[in-house]
Amino acid sequence: MGSDKGEINYHGIPQREYMYGLLDQVCDKTFISIRAEQKEQVSNMNSIVDLNEHRGPYNGILSAHKVYPSVAWLVLACDLPLLDLNTLKQLVIRRVPNKIATAFATKESGLPEPLVAIWEAEGLQQSIVHLKNGTSTCPRKFLINSDIALVYPENDDVLINANSKEDYEKVLLKIKTV
Numbered sequence: 001m002g003s004d005k006g007e008i009n010y011h012g013i014p015q016r017e018y019m020y021g022l023l024d025q026v027c028d029k030t031f032i033s034i035r036a037e038q039k040e041q042v043s044n045m046n047s048i049v050d051l052n053e054h055r056g057p058y059n060g061i062l063s064a065h066k067v068y069p070s071v072a073w074l075v076l077a078c079d080l081p082l083l084d085l086n087t088l089k090q091l092v093i094r095r096v097p098n099k100i101a102t103a104f105a106t107k108e109s110g111l112p113e114p115l116v117a118i119w120e121a122e123g124l125q126q127s128i129v130h131l132k133n134g135t136s137t138c139p140r141k142f143l144i145n146s147d148i149a150l151v152y153p154e155n156d157d158v159l160i161n162a163n164s165k166e167d168y169e170k171v172l173l174k175i176k177t178v
Helices: 015-026 036-042 058-067 085-093 121-132 139-144 165-177
Strands: 032-034 047-049 073-076 101-105 112-119 149-151
Touching: 015 073, 015 085, 032 036, 032 058, 036 047, 047 058, 058 073, 058 112, 058 121, 073 085, 085 112, 112 121, 112 139, 121 139
Parallel strands: 032 047, 101 149
Antiparallel strands: 073 112, 101 112
């Protein structure tokens, strides 16, 4: 994207604040995963500093799990500008706690979205074993090969990741038509 995706303004506030606000409406307690140098930028939010023990998206997820190892984590990436409260509530309502995770998937791909998912504590423990075995560092591959619940949103567009300038422009057009 060329800039911090959490700072992009799609809804009148930085995207990280928008996503934090959504989570705050459906979770008992909300945190933002950050790098140590971002602490000042998010002083008005509960945060967990990444421990840098794992690579990629697992870094933030497992850093949070290490701080609170017995809870489930509703994980959201900050680059989902079309995600809304009703969609998030759909995921929470359809949570299956006896599965490793409950994850959204698009109807088109059918693949779990590890960064729009509720990870159960047991699933995160199994992720650590998975990572130690060196099979893969990809949370999606872990979910594909695990006992999870998939939830399909009413509209696949809510799962669009804005990772490029082109994605940003496309999302802005969709937001204006809503």
